[in-house]
Amino acid sequence: MKFDLSKTTRHTRTNSFGWMFQRIAGQFMVEMKKQLAPFDLTIEQFAALMTVMEHDGVTQRQIGEHISMPAYAISRALDHLEKIGFVERVAHPTSRRAVHVVVTPRAKDIAPQIFGVVDRVNDELIGILDDGQTDTLRLLLQSLLRAPKP
Template sequence: MLRFMVLLMKKNNSLSDRATATRQTSVGWMIQRLARMLERQMTDRLSEFGLKIDHFIILMNLSERENVTQTELGDGISMPNYAITRALDHLEGEGLVERRPDATSRRSHRVFLTKAGTQLMPSLFATVKTVNETFLAPLPDAQRADLAQILMTLMDPNDQTKLPG
């Protein structure tokens, strides 16, 4: 990485060299690439359960806090209403979630895990653990812990993509 930083500092390098150095030293670019790699691995593993990433995100959110409206659920995970509806339709069809009328609003529904959804969660937790362990395998334990701490430090405590509540 130091080599690319030196390249970036030289004024007589070509535009291509400077672009490469900028990209390869960009923390944002690296995090985005790593996120894509993790998402591909999760997508592959979730397909074994007949699930997609959107389904997984909803199930994980509901396992932490159910009895939320579809709108609250979507807002909490930054998912548009149409995508929430589509994902909930699938999950409801699979018997993993149920929507119940909201007692305070005729137009709203509250979302709950079903017994089958609740029973599936330990398998999904194990999947997350396996994917994370595989992904982090090249790092020694101390670096894994350091990376987790650094990422937690960088996360915005006001980020609306975190769970509601």
């Protein structure tokens, strides 16, 4: 029995959940990027902004933990968000080195629009599934996200 490189490769590729996840996540990113551009936001900046909206007054480190981004990236994302007036870095109540990040009224004003972006892109992404399939998929993805680290 000879080893068939092409077939084996094909088998490996088509059975790889990693590839599939990467492809699907890629579609999502491309669409989000496109629709966020008019707001002068990258996906990373947007993720940071969402975190601040959900937890007003977080520190930068907490933002980083929440969305799994390194500290230097948070630092730069906030530089931009501050420049376009969506967040402010104010004095932290108890620490002089930590930073208290808060959303501005301007950010609250556009919040519904950017939630609209997320909803629209998600609908595009999973729109072909029916309600039952959508629920099943949600449960499966959630259990993968709770997978324990080895």
